[in-house]
Amino acid sequence: MNVNIENELLIKVAEGDEKAFSKLLKEVVPVLQSIIFKVVKNEDAVLEILQESFVRIWLNRHKLPGLEKPVPWLKRLVLNETFTWLNKNARQANIFTEISQVEDPSHNNIIDQLAYSETDQVLKRAIEDLPPQRKLIFKMSREEGLKSNEIAEKLNLSNGYVKNALTAALKQLEDQLKKARNWMLNIIP
Numbered sequence: 001m002n003v004n005i006e007n008e009l010l011i012k013v014a015e016g017d018e019k020a021f022s023k024l025l026k027e028v029v030p031v032l033q034s035i036i037f038k039v040v041k042n043e044d045a046v047l048e049i050l051q052e053s054f055v056r057i058w059l060n061r062h063k064l065p066g067l068e069k070p071v072p073w074l075k076r077l078v079l080n081e082t083f084t085w086l087n088k089n090a091r092q093a094n095i096f097t098e099i100s101q102v103e104d105p106s107h108n109n110i111i112d113q114l115a116y117s118e119t120d121q122v123l124k125r126a127i128e129d130l131p132p133q134r135k136l137i138f139k140m141s142r143e144e145g146l147k148s149n150e151i152a153e154k155l156n157l158s159n160g161y162v163k164n165a166l167t168a169a170l171k172q173l174e175d176q177l178k179k180a181r182n183w184m185l186n187i188i189p
Contacts, residue, residue: 003031003071010064021061025054028071032078039082053081087174126176130169137162138169 005027012020032053036046056077067073130138137155140146146154148162155162 003027005070007065010067010070014061014063014065016061021058025057028074031071032074035075035078036082039079040086045085049078049081049085052085053078056081083178087177122176123173126173129176130172134165134169134172137165141166 005024009020009024013024029050033046033050036049037043040046040049057074060077063073064070127135127138133155137151140151140154141148148166149159151157152159152162
């Protein structure tokens with residue numbers, strides 16, 4: 001789907017014109033919705049991500065008139081929101097363990113297979129790149145299922161230190177996943 005957005009509309013949105021903003025969204029929602037769905041495959045998630053994207057677009061509306069190619073900018077913004085949503089949900093569901101344990105994803109879609117494979121590789125590399133003690137604490141937590149106080153006892157560390165190490169490890173892994181998401185921009189038209 002090819003969308004052509006006139007600069008006059010972008011200027012009106014940048015000035016805070018809510019009607020112009022609604023018109024802009026009506027023009028780009030089908031494209032953005034399609035991109036999000038290709039990644040998350042869930043209508044409820046698509047709506048949640050779109051809503052967050054709309055807020056982000058509105059907050060950054062001042063940038064719109066200066067964009068030579070607003071549609072790619074909007075696509076990148078939506079992909080960023082999509083990966084933020086994925087990262088948030090991955091943390092909540094402890095998906096890090098699930099990804100490393102699944103060997104043969106049963107996806108029919110080549111994009112899904114590529115995304116899974118790339119994410120799995122990035123995650124494995126990111127875990128291996130953790131500092132030694134942080135990696136040990138992370139693996140004890142995720143692979144052995146130990147609680148922070150159990151890890152602290154086994155390693156003769158304070159529970160607070162273990163909790164901080166786990167938080168830092170998750171942050172470092174999240175940062176690596178965020179850096180790796182740019183490859184998706186080359187896959188999704």
